[in-house]
Amino acid sequence: MAAAPTRIRAAVVGTGAIVSGSHLPALRALADRVDLVAAVDVDEERLAAFRALAAEPDETGPGFTVTGYTDLAAMLDAERPDLVLIGTPPSLHRDQTVAALRAGAWVLCEKPLCLTLAEYDEIAAAENPDGGPYASVVFQHRYGSGAVHARDLLTGGALGAPLVAHCQTTWYRDTDYYAVPWRGRWDSEGGGPSMGHGIHQMDLLLHLLGDWTEIRGMAGRLVHDVESEDVSTALVRFANGAMATVVNSVLSPDEVSRIRVDCADATVELTHLYGHTNDDWVYTPAPHTREAADRVAHWRTPAADLPSSHAAQLSVLLDAMRDGVRPPGSGPDARRTLEFIAALYKSAFTGRPVHAGEIAPGDPYYEAMHGGHPDWAPAAATAATSATAATSAKEQ
Structure with missing residues (x-):
């Protein structure tokens, strides 16, 4: 594969709040390495407003001259961008990502990258495994210096063996939030807070602790009139022996995101x-390590203080493009997080533990996060799952 150009030509797909509020500042901050040349949106008024916003420099960086398109295929054909950043509703991610990859562009897509493991594997099949292009998911919480430092300490054994962990995304969303037509539906959002909110903290938990082996989940639809859940919980066992609890909620007035890992020598x-x-990360030494001042000081003092952000992740992605290597947050690394969520749903809906690797083609939870479960799937999906099962039984 040819080396990436010195300055990457980028395009955005979708020009709503996440693109204008997070991706555009990230592009401005890295304008010495990337140029925003095009934007796609089906809403011409919103597209025009974004182009005007992008053209004006601000405190985050310079302005960009952006050509507008209402059709993704037309933009890909005319512009041939090196990088496509996708910030559209989740149901569009799979098709838009595949189209960009097939046009030769690398992709950075908002979470979730797609709605199911089946869709993820379709995206993987469209990548070029020998140097890219690759598709990455926006998991920006991995990329702040505090997260990088914590992972280095955990994986290097500096805190002792990880033993017990907690992962909490307890947020609040009201009925107006779910008035947006695509929210709360399996076919457009892919799930509830497990897919749309807690995915960031769960991804960070896996990033810190590595492979999971078993999950036992519960889910509830306690307040909101939606297809998917509004709260989920899970017990998780990791390959390294650590055990964790996970809570995802949109019912919690006191909002917080939290990860805690208790290791043999520190929390x-x-x-x-x-x-x-960095200030949001706290290290508490175990009683037997409190006198080791130099060791404790190393835990608490990362060399840099880089906040987690889209810009932090984009910088790493640009490095990967320059080097022609797979970036973090893509491939098997990102698939692990999606598989974890599918397993949480399967365990919650079937009432039994689920092990890593068991959701494969032929498993109903591979094709849909609701798995066709009659208490959770839309009526049409339940009927389709029943018909498929009946056909399979006849063939056997």
């Missing part, structure tokens, strides 16, 4: 809401 805890800096 590391992150408490924040939508982003973190």
Whole structure:
């Protein structure tokens, strides 16, 4: 594969709040490495407003001259961008990502990258495994210096063996939030807070602790009149022996995002809401390590203080493009997080533990996060699952 150009030509797909509020500042901050040349949106008024916004420099960086398109295929054909950043509703992610990959563009897509493991594997099949292009998911909480430092300490054994962990995304969303037509539906959002909200903290938990082996989940639809859940919980066992609890909620007036890992020699805890800096990470030494001042000081003092952000992740992605290597947050690494969520749903809906690797083609939870379960799936999906099962039984 040819080396990436010195300055990457980028395009955005979708020009709503997440793109204008997070992706555009990230592109401005890295304007010495990337140029925003095009934007796609089916809403011409919103597209025009975004182009005007992008053209004006601000405190985050310079302005961009952006050509507008209402059709993704037309943009890909005319512009041939090196990188496509996708910020559309989740049901569009699979098709838009595949189209960009097939046009030769790398992709950075908002979470979730797609709605099911089946869709994820379709995206993987469209990648070029020998140097890209690759598709990455926006998991920006991995990329702040505090997260990088914590992972280095945990994986290097500096805190002792990880033993017990907690992962909490307890947020609040009212009925107006779910008045947006695509929210709360399996076919457009892919799930509830497990897919749309807690995915960031669960991904960070897996990033810190590594492979999971078993999950036992519960889910409830306690307040909101939606297809998917509004709260989920899980017990998780990791390959390294650690055990964790996970809570995802949109019913919690006191909003917080939290990860805590108790290791043999120290506890590391992150408490924040939508982003973190070094100050949000707290290290508490175990009684037998409190006298080791130099060791404790190393835990608490990362060399840099880079907040978690879209810009932090985009910088790493641009490095990967330059080097022609798979970026973090893509491939098997990102698939692990989606498989974890599918397993949480399967365990919650079937009432039994689910093990890593068991959701494969032929499993109903591979094709849909609701798995066709009669208490959770839309009526049409339940009928389709029953018909498929009946056909399979006849063939056997």
